Amino acid sequence: MFTTRPTLQGTFGMVSSTHWLASAAAMAVLEDDGNAFDAAVAAGFVLHVVEPHLNGPAGEVPIILAPAGLPPRVLCGQGPAPAGASIARYNALGLDLVPGTGPLAAAVPGAFDAWMVLLRDHGTKRLAEVLSYAIGNAERGHPAVERIGETVQTVQELFENEWTSSAEVYLRDGKAPAAGALLRNPALAATWRRLIAEAEAASADRDAQIEAARRIWREGFIAEALVKMAACPTMDTSGERHVGALSGDDLANFAASYENPVTYTWNGWTVAKPGLWSQGPVMLQQLALLPERLEYGTPEYYHTLIEGSKLAMADREAWYGDSTQVSLATLLSPWYNAQRSALIGPQASYELRPGSPDGQRPRLSAYAQTNSIGATEVPLGAGEPTVATSGATRGDTCQLDIVDRWGNMIAATPSGGWLQSNPVVPELGFPLGTRLQMAWLEPGLPNSLQPGRRPRTTLSPSLALRDGEAVMAFGTPGGDQQDQWSLHFFLAVAMREKVRGGLDLQGAIDAPNWHQESFPGSFYPRAMSPGQVFVESRIGTEVIADLERRGHRVTVGDPWSEGRLCAVARDRENGVLSAGANPRGMQGYAAGR
Secondary structure (H helix, E strand, O other): OOOOOOOOEEOOOEEEEHHHHHHHHHHHHHHHHOOOOHHHHHHHHHHHHOOOOEOOOOHHHEEEEEOOOOOEEEEEEOOOOOOOOOOHHHHHHHOEEEEOOOOOOOOOHHHHHHHHHHHHHHHOOOOHHHHHHHHHHHHHEEEEEHHHHHHHHHOOOHHOOOOOHHHHOOOOEEEEEOOOOOOHHHHHHHHHHHHHEEEEEEEOOHEEEEEHHHHHHHOOOOHHHHHHHOOOOOOOOOOOEEEEEEEEEEHHHHEEEOOOOEEEEEEEEEEOOOOEEOOOOHHHHHHHHHOOOOOOOOHHHHHHHHHHHHHHHHHHHHOOOOOOOOOOOHOOOOOHHHHHHHOOOOOOOOOOOOHHHHHOOOOOOOHHHHOOOOOOOOOOOOOOEOOOOOOEEEOOOEEEEEEEEEOOOEOOOEEEOOOOOOEOOOOOOOOOOOHHHEEEEEOOOOOOOOOOOOOOOOOEEEEEEEEEEEEEEEEEOOOHHHHHHHHHHHHHOOOOOEEEOOOOOHHHOOOEEEEEEEOOOOOOOOOOOOOOEEEEEHHHHHHHHHHOOOOEEEEOOOOOOOOOOEEEEEEOOOOEEEEEEOOOOOOOEEOOO
């Protein structure tokens, strides 16, 4: 089978990420006797530097990890709403949606603490060792990828007139970084150098240094600068200047936490995902809706997946959130999914049809009930506009997946704190995030804005297990598209032939993909397009014609416009490791030996 690249195979270690420099850093750590978790932390901080339009230290990261011989765990790096972020406060400002940019949209940052907890509990390297790769790229510079400059151009006027601290980093001589131009961030490098110096001054012990770094983030010079920036009146997507709700107490009280993943078993594969504070269970619900017999790649296959995705996303809108009362056991039960799958007919549905698990009545936001057909134009810099109406993929999020020679495996989806989300904090070199835009300013919903509760995130890394043992880690950027693209990737692995005795990761990544938009988007301005399906032209004229005949509103995109999957795997029989990376965007890369 022709693929854009080979599926890499070896026995020492495998890495896949959305940027080659992050993959290189992770591989360097493995070569220096670090494990998969050390490598993930190093790569995560490199991603903050080389993909600043996609993630940052003050963003968030959900992580699924499976230490060798142990069951998988989720490490939640999603911060909650600040104590002062109430619906009443936002309504009093005349807002009916949380702005897509600015400090009002900032949740408590979660990414930094999650990386530190991972390093402390599962890594072996010292703080200075894992941060050295990010410091080097920030200090010496890195060649800017095309999307950085393109993103900066969309917000250049805002940077010049309002967010001048961002202009100092990303506009040189009044111009956005050209592709390949050396982009430096000396303020960010200085932040990490100061963090290391203060942590090392606190103790010579590795774990104590990591704990000191966590305290500095929560209560030291970093916390002071973040709170100061949150209190600055800042222009946002509402067209007004607002101050944020983030306080010193919010930062001091947050700690990344562990929890058990949600799992579903399909045809001998068990897929593990984060819980209902994410959209992770959407993938599991889609698997639960599949009929027993379905031939991969046929028109019926695509229609069935698209319609099942609509039902799962409708349940997401009605039931997912940090305050939900729904039972996951019910959502994944055979009887519930038998009822739901019966709704999949021969024609495309244009309705948002959530179920009634355990007889509960679904409640949708007013936006979900009144949103009309057709995507709304997204203001510049707003949210996570992954896919435009043209079908062109835009930047949003990162992904990294790693497996080492001992069998440790990890999948992580860093996001938020984008350069276009908030002004750069001058003292630190990075901005606050905007994840609160995903919460509704309408009371009584599972995802209503409420102090101390996590806004539901689209971030959704995955682990797949066989007989209880982790065998594959995967994930993709893509906002609302993540669990649509990931489902198709997983089925392309699970339903097709192997290559060279292992999983065909690269073939599954390269397979033509799709997404649908028959639900309210998670990001400002929360648009939806009932019946709308985007497909890569490589999907074939027969499939496209069949979908149109069934009533789908099909937009045919470029041949390589859907999905940005990364994946690694381990053969539990012989220990052979493998990896693949997304060719779309000419940025993702796998490495290993």
